[in-house]
Amino acid sequence: MFDETIVAVSTAFGEGAISIIRLSGSEAINIVNKVFKGKNLMDVKSHTINYGHIINIEDGFAIDEVLVSVMKSPRTYTAEDIVEINCHGGIFVTNKIMELLLTLGARVAEPGEFTKRAFLNKRIDLTQAESVMDLIQAKTEESLNVAVNALDGRVSKLIKNLREEVLSLIASIEVNIDYPEYDDAIVISKKILKPSIEEIIKKIDEILEVAKTGKILRDGIKTVIVGRPNVGKSSLLNKLMREEKAIVTEIAGTTRDLIEGYINIAGITLNLIDTAGVRDTEDVVEAIGVERSKKVINEAELIILVLDNNEVLTKDDIKLLEITEHKKRIILINKVDLESKIEKNKIDNYIETSMLDDDSIIKVEQKIKEIFELGDFKTKDLTYLSNSRHIAKLNNAKNSLTESLISIENEMPVDMIEIDIKDAWIFLGEILGEEVGDELINELFSKFCLGK
Ligand SMILES: Nc1nc2c(ncn2[C@@H]2O[C@H](COP(=O)(O)OP(=O)(O)OP(=O)(O)O)[C@@H](O)[C@H]2O)c(=O)[nH]1
Ligand SMILES: [Mg+2]
Numbered sequence: 001m002f003d004e005t006i007v008a009v010s011t012a013f014g015e016g017a018i019s020i021i022r023l024s025g026s027e028a029i030n031i032v033n034k035v036f037k038g039k040n041l042m043d044v045k046s047h048t049i050n051y052g053h054i055i056n057i058e059d060g061f062a063i064d065e066v067l068v069s070v071m072k073s074p075r076t077y078t079a080e081d082i083v084e085i086n087c088h089g090g091i092f093v094t095n096k097i098m099e100l101l102l103t104l105g106a107r108v109a110e111p112g113e114f115t116k117r118a119f120l121n122k123r124i125d126l127t128q129a130e131s132v133m134d135l136i137q138a139k140t141e142e143s144l145n146v147a148v149n150a151l152d153g154r155v156s157k158l159i160k161n162l163r164e165e166v167l168s169l170i171a172s173i174e175v176n177i178d179y180p181e182y183d184d185a186i187v188i189s190k191k192i193l194k195p196s197i198e199e200i201i202k203k204i205d206e207i208l209e210v211a212k213t214g215k216i217l218r219d220g221i222k223t224v225i226v227g228r229p230n231v232g233k234s235s236l237l238n239k240l241m242r243e244e245k246a247i248v249t250e251i252a253g254t255t256r257d258l259i260e261g262y263i264n265i266a267g268i269t270l271n272l273i274d275t276a277g278v279r280d281t282e283d284v285v286e287a288i289g290v291e292r293s294k295k296v297i298n299e300a301e302l303i304i305l306v307l308d309n310n311e312v313l314t315k316d317d318i319k320l321l322e323i324t325e326h327k328k329r330i331i332l333i334n335k336v337d338l339e340s341k342i343e344k345n346k347i348d349n350y351i352e353t354s355m356l357d358d359d360s361i362i363k364v365e366q367k368i369k370e371i372f373e374l375g376d377f378k379t380k381d382l383t384y385l386s387n388s389r390h391i392a393k394l395n396n397a398k399n400s401l402t403e404s405l406i407s408i409e410n411e412m413p414v415d416m417i418e419i420d421i422k423d424a425w426i427f428l429g430e431i432l433g434e435e436v437g438d439e440l441i442n443e444l445f446s447k448f449c450l451g452k
Contacts, residue, residue, distance in 0.1 A: 005031060006109035006117075007101050009094055010451030016089035021097055022451060023085075023106055024078040024114055029070055031104045032083045036068060041083070046072035054087065054097050063100070064093050078114050079121035112448025116441065119433060126433025126444070127155045130387055133448055134218055142267035143217045146384045154383040155390070156432055158207060162397075163428040165200050166421060169193060173418045189408045189417060197401050197408075197421070204398045211391050214384025220262070220269030221372060224296045226324070227306035228316050229253045229277025232334040235355040236306060237261060237274040240364070246274050253277060258292055265365055266374040273300070279316045294323075302371070303329040304364070310338040313346060321347070330367050390431050397427035 005025025011018070023032065033041040038052020049069050053062040067086040076082040087097055102108065110116075112133075119129045131150035138144035149155070172192060225233045229252035237246050237259065246259045259274040275293035297303060303324045307317055321331075331350040333342060337357070344350070351367060353360035368374070385391055404420035429435035 005106045006113055007098065007106040008109040008114070008451035009098060010084070010114075011089070013091070015091060018086050019089040019094040020451075021085040021087060021094065021101070022114065023083045023101065024076075024080045024109075024117060025106075026081060027105060028081045028083045029072075031101055031106055032068060032085065034104055035100055036066075037062070038068070041068065041070055044070050046070065046075070054085065054100070057100070063096055064088055074121075074123075077123075078117040079123040080117060109451065110446070111450050112445030112452055115448060115452055116445040119441070119445075124151075125153075125156050126436065126441075127159070127387070127390065127431060128153055129433070130389075130444065131155070132452065134386070136449065136452070139220070139262060139269045140217075140264050140267050143220075143269065143386075146214060146217050146386050149383055150386070155385060158383055158385070159390075159394075159428055159431050162200060162203060162207075163425060163432075165196070165203075166397075166401075166425045166428065169196055169200075169421050170418060170425060173414055173421070189414055193417065194405065194408050197405055201398055201401050201405075204394060204401075207385055208391065208394060208398070210382065211385040211394075214386035215388065215391065216268055216372065216374075217384060218386035219388075220271050221301050221368075222273070222299065223270045223302040223304060223368075224273045224275060224293075224300040225304045225306060226275050226278060226293055226297060226320060228279055228308065228314065228320075231277070231306045231308040232355050233277065233306050234259070234274050236304065236332070236334070236353075236361075236364070237272055239355055239358075239361045240270075240272060258296065266369055268372070268374055270302075270368070278320060297324060297327070301328060302368070303327045304332060305329055306332045306334050307342060307347070307350075309333045309335045309340050309342050309352070312341050313343055328371055330364065330371070332364065393427045393431045397424040400424040400427060 003026070005023055005027040007021065007023045010020045010022040029041050035054050035057060036050075036052050037055045039050050041050065044050055047070070049067050051067055052065075054064050054066050055061065056063050064087045069082075069084040069086070071077075071082045071084075073079060073081050085097065087093060098108075115124075115129050115132050118124050119126060128151050131147045134147035135144065135151060138147050225236055227233050230250070234246035234248045234255050238244050238248065240263050241261045243261070245261050247254055253276070255274055255276050257276065261272045261274075263270045263272060273296055275296060278293055305320055305324055307313070331347060332353045333344065333347070333350050334353050334355065336352045337354040351360075351363055353363065385394065400420045400423040404417050404424075407417045407420060426435050433441070
């Protein structure tokens, strides 16, 4: 438990019907009670909602008419006493109540601090805490399902089971070390340890395979539209988004900066980025845009390279074809409604499109589905590991186990083998947050929104 009682506005900032001010900590009820006119909150039952007014202490005037929820430890979000004030959603009134609570001894919560307390108080583990953020940021039904399952503790269970299996390996080694006369150590490691380790590695591989989809479901696919100026990149972005998001003109060099949008294809979020046309240029502003485009190409998971059907291939086109060669990409020969001048024989695997024709967009979407094998995802019953941090740690655990197999093969002493197996156990623990330092914890939670 923590000494300080924290407070934050948990609803989005701005004018709205209601705002919720949330407090957590041992003084939460006491603090609100001092400015609440209604029932004595110290005496009300846990998990009740109480009608009354928030009163200015100095003059006794009501600041707002409110509903106050009182939830007593331990069955609360943070496992501490929690009070939530439902006030009217004006910026001024919300701030005024916040100020009042601060003068009474509450401290402003840091981003994610409520969830962090839930974790530190051991109500949830780290995978569950992280899934709270995923849930808030979910943009599709599928990514929401993945997050809800993780919040439910399904990812934890998966990892905990693996970890128990690793632990029983360690236990069997310990027995062996303690009673060397028990049997021949090398025989034991080869006959007993090896198959068990291989079995665990197999399970990890299966989880990692499913995680590929999980990661796409959670993070979406970072997609960049590139091409020379005026080939129709912004037109494509607008068509895919069904919205006039980017400015389209017949002037080459219209898009100067990166333009971003999100679309949903088969339940997967595509983070689309429209870029400034790439060409050798003297224009400083345009040159900066071009540099940025090159950078985003490197970071992208999918490139849509747009070429102009109505013009012959230029040096810039060739260069773009080259630099995107090793990426997942879709090549569009656009403006097929116009006369064809492009040398199609020099390009393979392209789609012909016209932004004047809606079928072209369906073709592009179909191609994206094909490339990423996007079908129907069973997000309701399948547990996906989706978070990069978890996937990385699981890979680490796998590598440690693989190391231990090599040691067994080389007939190393058992305590050497045990070191690698223990590492695997620690890596799995890091996923659950059992073996992680303060620094990581602080960083993870700082990405949360205020009041969560
Ligand atoms: N005929 C025809 N015109 C198109 C097509 N696609 C885009 N255009 C036109 O081409 C011009 C340039 O389109 P944009 O979408 O702005 O091209 P861009 O690639 O974003 O250009 P920059 O931002 O300058 O790099 C506009 O006048 C569009 O209306 C197409 O398929 N057929
Ligand atoms: Mg443009």
